[in-house]
Amino acid sequence: MTGYTNLVRCLRDRAERYGDGRWFAYVTSRGGELVETDRLGYARLDERARALGTWIAGEGSAGRPVLLLYPAGPEFLCAFFGCLYAGAIAVPAPLPGTDAHALERAEGMIADCGGRMVLTDAANLPGLRERLGRSGPDERVRCVATDGGDLRGSGRLPDAAPSDVAYLQYTSGSTGRPRGVAISHGNVLANCAAIGSWVGAPAARTAAGWLPHFHDMGLVGMLHTLFAGGDLVCAPPVAFLARPALWLEMIDRYRAGTTVAPDSGYEWLARRCRDEKLAGLDVSCLRRAVIGAEPVRPSTLEAVERRFAAIGWDRRVWAPAYGLAEATLLVAGSPGGGPVVRRPGTDPGSAGTSAGIVAAGRPVGARVRVVDPRTRVPLDDGRVGEIWVAGDGVALGYHGDAEATERTFRTRLRDGEGPYLRTGDLGYVEDGLLHVTGRLKEVVIVNGRNLYPHDLEEAGRRAHPAAGAGAAFAVAGGDREHVVLVQEVDRRRAEPLDALARSVRHAVSAAAGVPVSVVLVRRNAIARTTSGKVRRHRTRRRWLDGRLTVLHADLEPDAGLAVSAVRS
Structure with a gap:
């Protein structure tokens, strides 16, 4: 039990209890230094959200989706809770800017959810009006800036029920088209309570991070901060990417006990943070470094520990976790004391290629079963399903898609339990810990063996210093599947491309135990979601369609014939 029936009641209680003594601080990097640009206290947030809520309600948006297109900063949170106050359905989305893909995504979300109002800030209003003002031949999308202070209304503010939809969390679409997941007030409150029981109060008092507010991990992180009555220090993702040391400086200056990021964020920190930026930093205050949202690589954990042990990074702070938007966020988390890593040959999910698998932990506020997807029968511990x-x-389900909701959210075991x-994710349980091995749709079956794309990609990454991210998939040809690895490379560190391709191909083929074709591309050529996950299906389609700029290809003969057949 959370003690609240909706998120608005949670905000009002926290505002009354703490005033502006608890806050969300917004920082960035200027001239190579950490600078706090704004601070939004609980009371100020509640006051602004309530005022905006009366205006939204007066505009007739109660019960309707409202798209939120904001840069990193306090305006988003005010608009988000303004929607909740009004009984509208908040729809967080990435600000398009000049990114054609992000604009296409925003337009797709508007069309999917049926929203007719976009909230943003004054700086981005003109561009959004120009780009999103028309969503169809007869319908217009209204774009409004909320930071001018001139929005006044007298709409009635409802008291939402736990089952009412609070917001739509659009999935990243790593294996298909993005869908709007309908998250209720009760869903969020239950998940926040679960996160609190897992993280613990001391670690939750102050958190620091840079995840975008439209990402489920970033948004629920903000909401959990409020639920726990803590403080949160936020930086724009672009500021972290440009100067990774900013993340460590945030932890140090604000004495943060918790931080959260996907594997790729920690890997970027370890790889790109310059040694001279570490002088004088102390991150020994950190109690929980949550890592999830994508497969956790043992090499990333080791790299971070090695780079930052001297400034107080303790291996015991690692908190691997598993979750997904369809479950609000958290499903399982490491019990503490450091990560549990199963080395090659010791985990049932290994196809012989894995560099080790990091346990996602024990279920937190959820019941987890590992099931044979064909028979719908639970599997014994140690078996992958x-x-x-x-x-x-x-x-609650997928917004506006009853068929997909029934298929995904209403499934029962063969004996009727449910x-x-x-989830569409594969994994197994060993010693009470959940281990996630991959995606059901992405498993490559060759000669009766299950090969997991993440394992193949990790083998490629480790094959050469110039190798970066990869996307592994299968191409059908003849009487079997052919494995293809699209491998990003850093041309500045690369030897002749043919030799590099051979090195990667030999290493991955040896690890997988089957022939693998390798396609070299430049860094950032592989399709990714807004949270940085590799989109294997889209990368596969782009390659087969000839829309991927290839630096060099070393293809197995039969695979080359299969690709030629597809393209002809």
Whole structure:
């Protein structure tokens, strides 16, 4: 039990209890230094959100989706809670800017959710009006800036029920088109309570991070901060990417006990943070370094520990976790004391290629079953199957898609037990810990063996210093599947491309135990989601369509014939 029936009541209680003594601080990097640009206290947030809520309600948006297109900063949170106050459905989305893909995504979200109002700030209003003002031949999208202070209304503010939709969390679409997951007030409150029981109060008092507010991990992180009555220090993702040391400076200056990021963020920190930027820093205050949202690589954990042990990074702070938007966020988390890593040959999910698998931990506020997806029968510990989840954090379903909701959120075991959420993720349980091995749709089956794309990609990354991210997938040809690895490379560190391709191909083929074709591309050529996850299916389609700029290809003969057949 959370003690609240909706998120608005949680905000009002926290504002009354703490005033502006608890806050969200917004920082960035200027001239190579950390600078705090704004601070939004709980009371100020509540006051601004309530005022905006009366205006939104007066505009007739109660019960309707409202798209939120904001840069990093306090305006987003005010607009988000303004929607909740009004009984509208908040739809966080990435600000398009000049990015054609982000603009296409925003337009797709508007069309999918049926929203007719976009909230933003004054700086971005003209551009959004020009780009999003028309969503169809007869319909217009209204774009409004909320930071001018001139929005006044007298709309009635409802008291939402726990089952009412609070917001739509659009999925990253790493294996298909993005969908709007309908998250209720009760879902969020239950998941925040679960996160609190897992993280613990001392670690939750102050958190620091740079995840975008439209990402489920970033948004729920903000909401959990409020739920826990803590402080949160936020930086724009672009500021972290440009100067990774900013993240460590935030932890140091604000004495943060918790931080959260995907594996790729920690890997970027270890690889790109310059040694001279570490002087005088102390991150020994950190109690929980949550890592999730994508496969956790043992090499990333080791790299971070090695780079930052001298400034107080303790291996015991690692908190690997597993979650997904369809379950609001958290499903399982490491019990503490450091990560549990199963080395090659010791985990049932290994196809012989893995550099080790990091346990995602024990279920937190959820019931987890590992199930044979064909028979719908639970599997014994140690056997790989699909991960099914039940609990109060499981979302209501996909907005406007009853068929997909029934198929994904209403599944039952063969004996009738349920309903369960089918995650589409593969994994197994060993010693009470959940281990995630990959995606059901992305498993490559060759000669009767299950090969996991993440394992193949990790083998490619480790094959050469110039190798970066990869996207592994299968191409059908003849009487079998052919494995292809699209491998990003850093041309500045690369030897002749043909030799580099051979090195990667030999290493991955040896690790997988089957022939692998390798396609070299420049860094950032692989399709990714807004959170940085590799989009294997889209990368595969672009390569097969000839829309991927290839630096060099070393293809297995049969695979080359299969690709030629597809393109002809």
